[in-house]
Amino acid sequence: MISDRLKKIICDELYLDPSTIEINDETEAPQVPGWDSLNHANIIVAIEKDYGVRFKGLEVLKCNNVGALQALVDSKVSK
């Protein structure tokens, strides 16, 4: 399940109001307004900064939706 923290980071980066946007496990980047290839890198950097973790490009590549991204974050945080 998507944490409020992750959702807030994504929304802050895209200047979106979290209360007006539905983001769940199945949500894919192109479904979120503003989440394009240019902003993608910024979102990943913002997540890394907020959680104090680092992702490898190939790890991010495997995340086909926000649920997978949350799982990646969780796996890094628990280490």
Place this chain on the structure above:
Amino acid sequence: MIDFSSLQGDTLWERWQYFAQTTPDKEAIIHYRAAATPIRLTYSSLLEAANKFSLYLKNIGVKKGDVCAIIIRHNPDFYPFYLGITGIGALPSVLAYPNPRLHPDKFRQGLSGMAQRSGLDWIFTETDLEEIIEPFVEDKETTVNELFFPLEWDLNRELSDEAIQELSEIRAAIKSDEPMLLQHSSGTTGLQKPVVLSHSAILSHVENYGKSIELSEDDKIVSWLPLYHDMGLIAAYHVALASGVTTIQIDPFEWVLAPILLFMAASEEKATLTWLPNFAYNLMADKLSDEEMEDISLESFRMIVNCSEPVRTESHNKFLNRFKEFGLKESTLGAMYAMAETTLTVTQTEVGKRATEVSIDREFLSNGKVVITNDETKMRICVSSGKIIDECEIKIVDEYRNEVDRDGSGEIAVKSISMFSGYRNYPEKTAEVLGDDGWYYTGDIGFLYNDELYVIGRKKDVIIVAGNNIYPEDVEDIVTKVENVLPGRVIAFGEDDAELGTEQVSVVAETELKTDEDFNKLRLEILRAGMSINVNINEVYLAPPRWLIKSSSGKPSRKANRERLKNKNNEQVWSRK
């Protein structure tokens, strides 16, 4: 360096066949994938598969001169299929695979516009898109004969002697001045311009460009660029295959998510050449961590060519500072000026030398004069796009298309042996840009200094985001239909994003709404409207009725309103950032 005069073949097929016969075991294409073993196609295996596709295409009724749209993701069968189309004299036309955010209706609408303008005869795609494209193909008005799924074809059977003979006869009838491919100027849904190029235009370009970059048999090209983009298709695909050089192809969708892939492929395969739009320099320098770069060496690169959007000195500096410790040499930082209308390249920087930079007086430049200055408060650093390649000419002209003085700036006009003959089925657009004297008026602004071209801006309003051209009209047309936006009271324009090293799309829309809550909702709807045509609107400005200044034509003026927005004290305008 390759001796191009010794290469045989007056058509692309003949040239590929020449390499299949003379260097059969040399790798033509390395199909590179994340976390998987690369698939390697030699010149002989590529041509063998292409022959089978040619026969299949002939048997389903594709004829010489037919335009074959290809909408296929990164796939090893794409390459022989593309060659197979050429092998029966038909014209391959690579179209962008739809991004999931693009609304199916908008995708069909774009296809319909292209089909009418370009005269698409066949569509070849993947079964995943059948549901979306089928209704368009069944439409009685469409020019498209049928939809096929070539990745599903069974190509295991060997060609009979009779089939080989039939294909040989077809190929013998293909002349070098006949059309070889059709590419579209990159854009969004409504305003794509089809450019048809002949075999001789492409082969001349390969030779002239190959000489300018001192292409050798040992070079290896690596590219993540999409093949519907001229830089990807011509520089990283046709130049390689028509010169007998190896090209390493990476999926653009994968590269965007994992930019390290380019360097992994380059490091593993010892690539020597690549082409990148300016934003990629910033993205890679910002994103790639030391951990990811651990086993990477960039020493094999001899040239990295910046193209497709304005070249920025800050981006070159950032890229070099980030990656020099991994073997990147300063001398690799090249640049070129290119466009689909001249097949690709017009100018190219020298091999073994970083693209030259000059400091120009900004005030003089705004008045069309090029004056070198050392005054940091007035200087604008311009990066060279290099010298004119062989069999190509440039002149800089004023608004009346008269040549300016040697120290003047103005519109760049080009003449080339590899020039297009006009946009297909688009005489009015052709007449706008192609003079009776054979010069193509590019709409780009620049100047020549010490025989090198410097591109400094655009006459047209086109927005270049990460190397893709976006036409403001397309964005305005979709935003004006959003509920609570006053119809016709919208402008779209590009705003510079120095951090990303590219432009981003901004929109100003008039509305009668007044509260912050309503503004936020409207902003979201405008972003969604942009998404439906696969355009990411980065900034939305909402203004009260009658805020937008009109031009003499009665439409809101992009230039005047952009200037007005610069006034930060304008409290009437709402924005989220």
